Amino acid sequence: MNHRLYKKIEAFVRVVLATVLGVTALPVLPAAAQDAAPPVLILPIDRATFLPGAYFDFRVEVHAAEMPEDFAVTINGEDASAFFGAEPNQESWTFGKEEETPSQSVIWRQVMLPEPGLYTVEVTAGGATTSVDWYARQPAAGAGARNVILFVGDGMTIPQLTAARIASRGNTQGKTNGYFAIDQMETIGLIQTSSVDSIMADSANTASALNTGHKSSVNALGVYADTSPDTLDDPRQETLAEILKRTRGMSIGIVTTAGWTDATPAAVFGHTRRRGDRDFLAASPLDEGLLPEVIMGGDGRYMLPEAVAGGRRKDGRNMFDEYEAAGYTVVTTATELQNAMDAGTPERLLGIFHSGDMNVWLDRNVYTDNLGDFPDQPGLVDMTLSALEILGQNENGFYLMVEAGSIDKQMHPLDQERALSDLIEMDNAVAAAIEWAAVNAPDTLIVVTADHGHGYEVYGTVDVKQFNSAADDAGKRKAIRIYDAAGFPTYEDADGDFFPDTWDVSIVFAGVVNNHPDYTEDFQVSPTPRVPAIADADGNYVDNPDDDPNGILLTGNLPLASSTGVHTLQDAPVFASGPGAAFFGRVMDNTEIFFGMAAALGVDPLAEDGMAASMDTESACAGIVFNSRCYTR
Amino acid sequence: MSGCSAGVNNAISAVTPLPPTADAPTAPTQPPTSTASAAQETAPTATPAPTPTPLDLNLPAGSALASARATDIATRPTPRNPMSFDEFPVKLRFDEFYDGYNVRTGLILSDKLLSLDGQPVVIEGYMAPPLKAELDWFVLTRIQLAYCPFCSTAADWPDDIALVYLADSTMRPTDRPMRLYGTLEVGPSIDPETGMLSLVRIYADKLELL
Numbered sequence A: 001m002n003h004r005l006y007k008k009i010e011a012f013v014r015v016v017l018a019t020v021l022g023v024t025a026l027p028v029l030p031a032a033a034q035d036a037a038p039p040v041l042i043l044p045i046d047r048a049t050f051l052p053g054a055y056f057d058f059r060v061e062v063h064a065a066e067m068p069e070d071f072a073v074t075i076n077g078e079d080a081s082a083f084f085g086a087e088p089n090q091e092s093w094t095f096g097k098e099e100e101t102p103s104q105s106v107i108w109r110q111v112m113l114p115e116p117g118l119y120t121v122e123v124t125a126g127g128a129t130t131s132v133d134w135y136a137r138q139p140a141a142g143a144g145a146r147n148v149i150l151f152v153g154d155g156m157t158i159p160q161l162t163a164a165r166i167a168s169r170g171n172t173q174g175k176t177n178g179y180f181a182i183d184q185m186e187t188i189g190l191i192q193t194s195s196v197d198s199i200m201a202d203s204a205n206t207a208s209a210l211n212t213g214h215k216s217s218v219n220a221l222g223v224y225a226d227t228s229p230d231t232l233d234d235p236r237q238e239t240l241a242e243i244l245k246r247t248r249g250m251s252i253g254i255v256t257t258a259g260w261t262d263a264t265p266a267a268v269f270g271h272t273r274r275r276g277d278r279d280f281l282a283a284s285p286l287d288e289g290l291l292p293e294v295i296m297g298g299d300g301r302y303m304l305p306e307a308v309a310g311g312r313r314k315d316g317r318n319m320f321d322e323y324e325a326a327g328y329t330v331v332t333t334a335t336e337l338q339n340a341m342d343a344g345t346p347e348r349l350l351g352i353f354h355s356g357d358m359n360v361w362l363d364r365n366v367y368t369d370n371l372g373d374f375p376d377q378p379g380l381v382d383m384t385l386s387a388l389e390i391l392g393q394n395e396n397g398f399y400l401m402v403e404a405g406s407i408d409k410q411m412h413p414l415d416q417e418r419a420l421s422d423l424i425e426m427d428n429a430v431a432a433a434i435e436w437a438a439v440n441a442p443d444t445l446i447v448v449t450a451d452h453g454h455g456y457e458v459y460g461t462v463d464v465k466q467f468n469s470a471a472d473d474a475g476k477r478k479a480i481r482i483y484d485a486a487g488f489p490t491y492e493d494a495d496g497d498f499f500p501d502t503w504d505v506s507i508v509f510a511g512v513v514n515n516h517p518d519y520t521e522d523f524q525v526s527p528t529p530r531v532p533a534i535a536d537a538d539g540n541y542v543d544n545p546d547d548d549p550n551g552i553l554l555t556g557n558l559p560l561a562s563s564t565g566v567h568t569l570q571d572a573p574v575f576a577s578g579p580g581a582a583f584f585g586r587v588m589d590n591t592e593i594f595f596g597m598a599a600a601l602g603v604d605p606l607a608e609d610g611m612a613a614s615m616d617t618e619s620a621c622a623g624i625v626f627n628s629r630c631y632t633r
Numbered sequence B: 001m002s003g004c005s006a007g008v009n010n011a012i013s014a015v016t017p018l019p020p021t022a023d024a025p026t027a028p029t030q031p032p033t034s035t036a037s038a039a040q041e042t043a044p045t046a047t048p049a050p051t052p053t054p055l056d057l058n059l060p061a062g063s064a065l066a067s068a069r070a071t072d073i074a075t076r077p078t079p080r081n082p083m084s085f086d087e088f089p090v091k092l093r094f095d096e097f098y099d100g101y102n103v104r105t106g107l108i109l110s111d112k113l114l115s116l117d118g119q120p121v122v123i124e125g126y127m128a129p130p131l132k133a134e135l136d137w138f139v140l141t142r143i144q145l146a147y148c149p150f151c152s153t154a155a156d157w158p159d160d161i162a163l164v165y166l167a168d169s170t171m172r173p174t175d176r177p178m179r180l181y182g183t184l185e186v187g188p189s190i191d192p193e194t195g196m197l198s199l200v201r202i203y204a205d206k207l208e209l210l
Helices: A003-021 A080-084 A158-169 A203-212 A240-248 A278-287 A319-325 A334-342 A361-365 A380-391 A406-411 A416-440 A464-469 A473-478 A592-601 B064-069 B111-115
Strands: A040-043 A048-050 A056-062 A072-075 A089-095 A101-111 A117-125 A128-136 A147-153 A187-192 A251-259 A294-298 A329-331 A349-352 A398-404 A444-449 A456-463 A507-513 A519-521 A533-535 A541-543 A552-554 A572-577 A587-589 A624-626 A629-631 B090-092 B098-102 B106-109 B120-127 B137-141 B161-166 B178-190 B197-209
Touching: A040 A117, A040 A128, A056 A117, A072 A080, A080 A101, A147 A203, A147 A416, A147 A592, A158 A416, A158 A456, A158 A507, A203 A240, A203 A592, A240 A251, A240 A398, A240 A592, A251 A380, A251 A406, A278 A319, A294 A380, A319 A329, A319 A349, A329 A334, A334 A380, A349 A380, A361 A416, A380 A398, A380 A416, A398 A416, A406 A416, A416 A444, A444 A592, A456 A464, A473 A552, B111 B178, B120 B197
Parallel strands: A048 A128, A147 A398, A147 A444, A187 A587, A251 A294, A251 A398, A294 A349, A329 A349, B090 B120, B161 B197
Antiparallel strands: A040 A056, A056 A101, A072 A117, A089 A101, A117 A128, A187 A572, A444 A572, A456 A507, A519 A552, A533 A541, A624 A629, B098 B106, B120 B137, B120 B178, B137 B161, B178 B197
């Protein structure tokens, strides 16, 4: 076996193993680490995986005061500029806590890998050579999917699904009285969520991984994080939406119950090192030409200039006016949305229903006093179906991302009823999407996943009356019932909407989040959104005396500066139905979601029509093929 | 004790009582009140000097007010139905700031808030998690914030906040509720250097921890 072929197979095995084991496995050793040589950063990272023809930016940083004279960059032995047919921009800056470290950088913008295969990048600087391998995949032939709907339950986990299923469908003598739509999907898999810079993750880099097929760093969207202070100059990764619009003329939809410039929805189109660049993100779809056919969610404040009361834009632009001028029908309430749909399906729709994040299902439907100035917000089912009606007009197909953003946003403040209600609402939206696809477009792949975990779990039930009448924590803890004593909670869905008619029942879940500040927990639904901890004069978070004042004290296990629970490490579940669903039935890296959606659609960015030709799975497998699946060790 | 209002004498004051500021222009236009002896700050000077830099941590303690006085005020909204008040300072609550929010056109400032522009008010609230240990300005919130917008780019300020400038004094951060006396200023004000945006500012005469 010649060396090149061996390298190729080794790299492929690495890519496959990376998929199975997560990116932290198999670190690549520096080719020739020498004391005198300056540190080198190569982005995209080692073992980055690409679709041939997908755009990316290629940055090399050398952390030295001057670029070494022997600096050279090659790809498979060829000078990188010759390889890409383009000259890089040369940049330099300083970084670090005291801005003490100089960086000399070259960056090639908007380049691509021209064909499937292994690409070895070698950077010589100061006498040492640093090397990374990139792998461009053979585009999959496609599973016959024309459309893709990606549901992201932000922070959704299996323990939440288990609890929500019991609250929603009920359980008698140990057997569930019904299943979620999500439960009944064709395949289930698990994805690892770790980041370039941490085993932990936030919604920015994880949603980015789902949408680009590349890893990123905490707080970053659609870029590999470089060391420069500029948050908008980091090397970009082309998103699935951008590829589909560019190469196949597909329609794009973004629907969320959060603000639409929040991390998960913004991952469909955004490129920034800092998810907080909201002004930039709210204008990106216009400024960069993606023009998604559907945008729905909150975040009106980032559409209005600061000179308008309540506006937050620092550039003076009124994005409502600009989107309207670009052909969008603009709606701001559920009634306006309904009227716009009734008046004839719009070509492009911008629905902004709140100044910030939209309210959660429980407040929109039960505790409506919490809606404040936004009493008429649509639900996730209505938004999803409206989006499908608009997107379904394009015979080239569509990609719709639907986020239930407040599963996460309510898990942070440890609010089980608000989080679980939004999970149930998402399942209702999934059911509606399945029904829509079955009737209108059976060639639709539906994927349901989460971006990261939260440490919520149910470990028993609580007798509310006993808990509330107990004089002290010891008495209250006696009201927590475990094992056989737990019995069954008394949530009931008599009206058949799949939500408990009330969460305020006599026997409730003993459910907690495994990481938290000092706080008190009474396990009961809170009429107002929870604020479990508040800052003391030193900025340390302590129990909020107004939150669950009758609860038991749970001593914090987070840094004192943490006000709420944080994301956890567990693999996130992924469910799929429709053409191409089989891809998702395995354990894999979160970047694989991108490749699975691309494979279902048969995306080949290099082909004239963006469609991949057929692929021989067996020859692409470096291990054993069993029942059409490749197994490696 | 300067700037002291009648009827509030049992509260603990954690800050140095504020003397009338020597460099503040006196404001003869606003209603005299028997209880407020501190100089009343009203409209900004005609030619805005460099804007205040409340987020600039290098700003010497005690200098935020001076820079705030030079602030630019983008708009001076007028009330639809001006209200008049019999007694000053006027008690103002956070839930009286706005009449609503139109997604397309933004917050609707209440007649009461707008009518009190430049007038002495008293308001109760909490200090948002601050950035430094010695403060001459801070953000006053309706409820205690469970997050720190200063610390996280993912967090943004709620709409119902007021930026508070202490006159020639500083104070330490506190988590206790407070009652604040001062002159109200209304209208979006943007600091181009730091980007700190406020719709409501209070130039504090006196502050009591409750």
